[in-house]
Amino acid sequence: GYRLPTVRGLAESLGLAANTVAKAYRALEADGVIETRGRHGTFVAAAGSAADRELALAAQAYVERARRLGLTEDDALAAVRDALRAAYGE
Incomplete structure (x- = not known):
């Protein structure tokens, strides 16, 4: 839940180009590490x-494949x- 600095603010404090920081923020957001809340800023994800998101996506993909297989x-x-x-040795 920690609020991160703005892209420009972090770029300035680190001496980097704003585009470099923006690219890093986008990659972190795609991985679910951070989340952007519009004008409220960017925060470390809970x-x-x-x-949880990765598991939900995997479950959805499994359901879609199971349905395609009939x-x-x-x-x-x-099957799950x-x-x-098998995975947990039970």
């Missing part, structure tokens, strides 16, 4: 946010349970 919801869930058991 702990776990990036992992799996029922029960079959798709059973089997994979989790």
